Amino acid sequence: MAPADRGSAGLRLTLEAIVDAAIAVADRDGIGALSMRRIADDLGVGAMSLYRHVDDKDALLQEMSEEIGRRFPYPVTDTRPWTWRDRVQVVVDIDWELYQRHPWVVLAYSSPRHSFGDESLRCLDWFAAGFLDLGVDLVEATGMALTVWSHVHGVALVAVSDDLLRAEKPSEGPDGLADLIGGRSKDLAPHLSALSQTTAAARLVDPRARLDDGIAYLCDGFEAQGHANGD
Amino acid sequence: MAPADRGSAGLRLTLEAIVDAAIAVADRDGIGALSMRRIADDLGVGAMSLYRHVDDKDALLQEMSEEIGRRFPYPVTDTRPWTWRDRVQVVVDIDWELYQRHPWVVLAYSSPRHSFGDESLRCLDWFAAGFLDLGVDLVEATGMALTVWSHVHGVALVAVSDDLLRAEKPSEGPDGLADLIGGRSKDLAPHLSALSQTTAAARLVDPRARLDDGIAYLCDGFEAQGHANGD
DNA sequence: TCGAGGCCGCGTACGCCGTACGCATCGACG
DNA sequence: CGTCGATGCGTACGGCGTACGCGGCCTCGA
Numbered sequence: 348m349a350p351a352d353r354g355s356a357g358l359r360l361t362l363e364a365i366v367d368a369a370i371a372v373a374d375r376d377g378i379g380a381l382s383m384r385r386i387a388d389d390l391g392v393g394a395m396s397l398y399r400h401v402d403d404k405d406a407l408l409q410e411m412s413e414e415i416g417r418r419f420p421y422p423v424t425d426t427r428p429w430t431w432r433d434r435v436q437v438v439v440d441i442d443w444e445l446y447q448r449h450p451w452v453v454l455a456y457s458s459p460r461h462s463f464g465d466e467s468l469r470c471l472d473w474f475a476a477g478f479l480d481l482g483v484d485l486v487e488a489t490g491m492a493l494t495v496w497s498h499v500h501g502v503a504l505v506a507v508s509d510d511l512l513r514a515e516k517p518s519e520g521p522d523g524l525a526d527l528i529g530g531r532s533k534d535l536a537p538h539l540s541a542l543s544q545t546t547a548a549a550r551l552v553d554p555r556a557r558l559d560d561g562i563a564y565l566c567d568g569f570e571a572q573g574h575a576n577g578d
Numbered sequence: 579m580a581p582a583d584r585g586s587a588g589l590r591l592t593l594e595a596i597v598d599a600a601i602a603v604a605d606r607d608g609i610g611a612l613s614m615r616r617i618a619d620d621l622g623v624g625a626m627s628l629y630r631h632v633d634d635k636d637a638l639l640q641e642m643s644e645e646i647g648r649r650f651p652y653p654v655t656d657t658r659p660w661t662w663r664d665r666v667q668v669v670v671d672i673d674w675e676l677y678q679r680h681p682w683v684v685l686a687y688s689s690p691r692h693s694f695g696d697e698s699l700r701c702l703d704w705f706a707a708g709f710l711d712l713g714v715d716l717v718e719a720t721g722m723a724l725t726v727w728s729h730v731h732g733v734a735l736v737a738v739s740d741d742l743l744r745a746e747k748p749s750e751g752p753d754g755l756a757d758l759i760g761g762r763s764k765d766l767a768p769h770l771s772a773l774s775q776t777t778a779a780a781r782l783v784d785p786r787a788r789l790d791d792g793i794a795y796l797c798d799g800f801e802a803q804g805h806a807n808g809d
Numbered sequence: 810t811c812g813a814g815g816c817c818g819c820g821t822a823c824g825c826c827g828t829a830c831g832c833a834t835c836g837a838c839g
Numbered sequence: 840c841g842t843c844g845a846t847g848c849g850t851a852c853g854g855c856g857t858a859c860g861c862g863g864c865c866t867c868g869a
Contacts, residue, residue, distance in 0.1 A: 360817080392819085394856090395857075398857070399817055484778075486779050490781065493788060498729060500732055523698065538710075539702065539720065548717050557724060561725045561728065564796050564799030565792075565795050567799035568802070571798040572795065614828080615827090630845080
């Protein structure tokens with residue numbers, strides 16, 4: 348009975364199914380390969396059928412981003428005594444993991460953490476509250492949280508853009524800094540050219556290292572601000 | 579009378595002219611409206627003529643970004659005694675101005691400061707050298723410079739994405755944080771809801787304020803790192 | 810039981826896009 | 840003057856997002 352609803356062929360076309368299929372396509376082939384026709388093909392369905400459930404491609408992208416956000420929740424209901432540094436660590440790890448697994452999210456929505464839907468507001472609330480321990484006011488605490496989000500997002504963008512935006516192209520254009528560190532560069536940079544002598548310079552082109560270093564600077568800065576406010 | 583060369587109609591088609599026209603289009607109508615046909619029309623030329631001077635649209639985007647970089651040089655040859663904080667300030671101001679005037683650059687190339695061409699390597703050299711005053715080694719100094727670049731770029735991306743990527747759309751989707759600050763939000767955020775009481779919260783949605791606050795935290799962090807290294 | 814009405818999947822078509830390919834023109838040079 | 844390379848361009852192909860309307864099915868009231 349109700350053949351279209353649970354028939355042998357496939358389930359009914361639904362927003363969730365479309366979003367899932369779209370996420371699968373974007374993960375597999377990059378956001379550049381994400382087209383309405385492609386999603387429809389994967390679902391064994393006509394392209395225009397999608398528009399019964401989605402306003403347009405932009406709205407679909409928004410739905411996709413929000414779904415991904417839901418799949419990487421913050422531990423907002425965990426009542427353990429989180430220090431603000433604990434929270435920074437867990438936020439950085441979760442968001443970084445999110446961007447690594449679904450790089451197109453970085454590009455799909457340019458505001459960090461999928462653009463302030465209800466879910467991300469709850470996350471922000473939990474995250475920002477941690478900074479109140481520093482003795483700063485709520486505005487400053489929220490600013491600190493937003494700054495961390497912005498940093499993670501910015502580093503993720505750089506890490507991800509070449510791999511995903513232009514998907515493939517065998518050997519892409521030159522990377523001046525990497526060349527310089529590898530000693531393949533004409534010396535037009537008096538100080539920087541010394542970088543080719545040291546192995547530690549590899550850190551400079553490792554995205555995760557850039558992420559952690561930046562977070563460390565920010566945390567030191569947060570602490571200094573806390574002391575300035577008379578701890 | 580060599581009509582094509584200096585005839586009444588127009589100058590000869592050159593890479594520079596194409597790049598300039600493309601920049602003009604991107605500035606005026608956003609990068610979404612930048613198409614090869616549109617550039618060609620503005621130049622009074624056939625679309626395929628552009629390909630005599632440019633490999634493809636990607637290469638054109640790269641040329642455009644590099645041209646913009648050249649138009650916003652750092653004072654690398656100024657021999658005044660710049661402190662590292664002076665350099666941070668000037669770098670932030672210049673890059674921010676660049677991104678404000680040519681927002682598409684933020685999206686066109688995802689790495690900060692147009693992706694490490696020769697020119698930007700010289701800029702990085704000058705910028706990073708300033709941090710050596712903190713007593714840190716060259717790798718750490720370069721890391722600090724990259725972190726500042728990344729922060730400016732990340733904030734610019736957020737500031738610019740809505741205005742430029744999707745160009746126009748009369749009243750765009752909801753901004754949860756702005757709604758909350760304006761008191762237009764259901765209270766699902768126990769701490770954050772207090773933000774609607776204070777005027778200072780406007781800072782949280784002002785991009786330039788987010789930029790400066792983040793830079794202040796970073797600078798405090800840099801200073802702390804310098805002290806840790808025994809000043 | 811049957812008719813009506815709505816929901817839903819889909820086929821067609823339009824106007825964009827980037828760009829492969831080959832032709833026509835024209836200046837420079839032997 | 841003949842040749843040749845550089846340059847501008849017209850046509851065409853495959854792909855995109857999506858407006859529009861048709862037809863079939865499910866549901867529900869009579």
